[in-house]
Ligand SMILES: Nc1ncnc2c1ncn2[C@@H]1O[C@H](COP(=O)(O)OP(=O)(O)OP(=O)(O)O)[C@@H](O)[C@H]1O
């Protein structure tokens with residue numbers, strides 16, 4: 001009975017720290033981890049490889065069904081294998097994020113990915129990060145968090161992250177991309193980015209990673225909560 005397996009959902013906008021916090025919390029709990037955004041990014045990248053038009057909803061839906069995604073934890077990073085190719089680095093680009101955000105607005109794409117996310121609910125528990133984990137995919141989750149941070153701080157985090165990887169970016173450009181993605185993810189008709197009514201909101205502006213991890217763990221009985 002998967003419904004008895006506990007789930008902690010961590011939703012929020014781009015750069016709020018969902019991936020970082022979810023992974024660390026899952027490690028601390030010994031639970032599984034679902035990076036749902038990686039599924040949308042994988043479809044976006046596969047669509048790019050196939051030279052598909054991002055306006056061709058039918059082709060994108062077929063691409064969603066055809067795209068095989070595997071996750072491999074190499075100890076320091078979650079590697080994402082798309083159709084047999086390690087696409088981890090390509091997936092993390094802003095181009096892949098923007099493509100994922102566009103594709104994610106297609107209702108049939110979301111429907112096609114629904115069960116593929118729910119199968120991650122395996123004992124002893126799951127930490128799931130995304131935009132609609134608490135509202136649509138795991139509405140019965142026992143623990144729900146919605147992470148936020150100011151757009152400026154999120155752009156600054158992304159700037160430092162990309163600079164560390166040697167990627168050339170500007171703060172202005174990143175801020176524009178973050179605001180555009182926020183708007184598209186929050187305003188789409190299906191499963192828009194929004195906190196579940198029973199989610200605990202944590203504004204991470206000015207908080208370091210360790211503090212946010214402890215605040216999330218404090219929500220779980222026996223983990224400080
Ligand atoms: N509380 C925090 N304080 C400072 N930096 C943080 C914090 N949380 C995350 N970061 C850093 O911000 C960057 C973005 O974090 P992360 O990728 O986890 O965000 P995200 O919400 O998953 O973004 P996306 O939705 O685009 O995948 C990373 O470099 C991460 O180390």
Ligand SMILES: Nc1ccn([C@H]2C[C@H](O)[C@@H](COP(=O)(O)O)O2)c(=O)n1
Pocket residue numbers: 014036037038040041097100101104105129130131132133181185
């Ligand atoms: N549950 C989800 C996860 C992701 N998306 C879409 C919208 C995002 O902009 C894009 C990339 O996600 P990220 O890797 O940045 O978390 O994918 C979504 O609609 N629902």
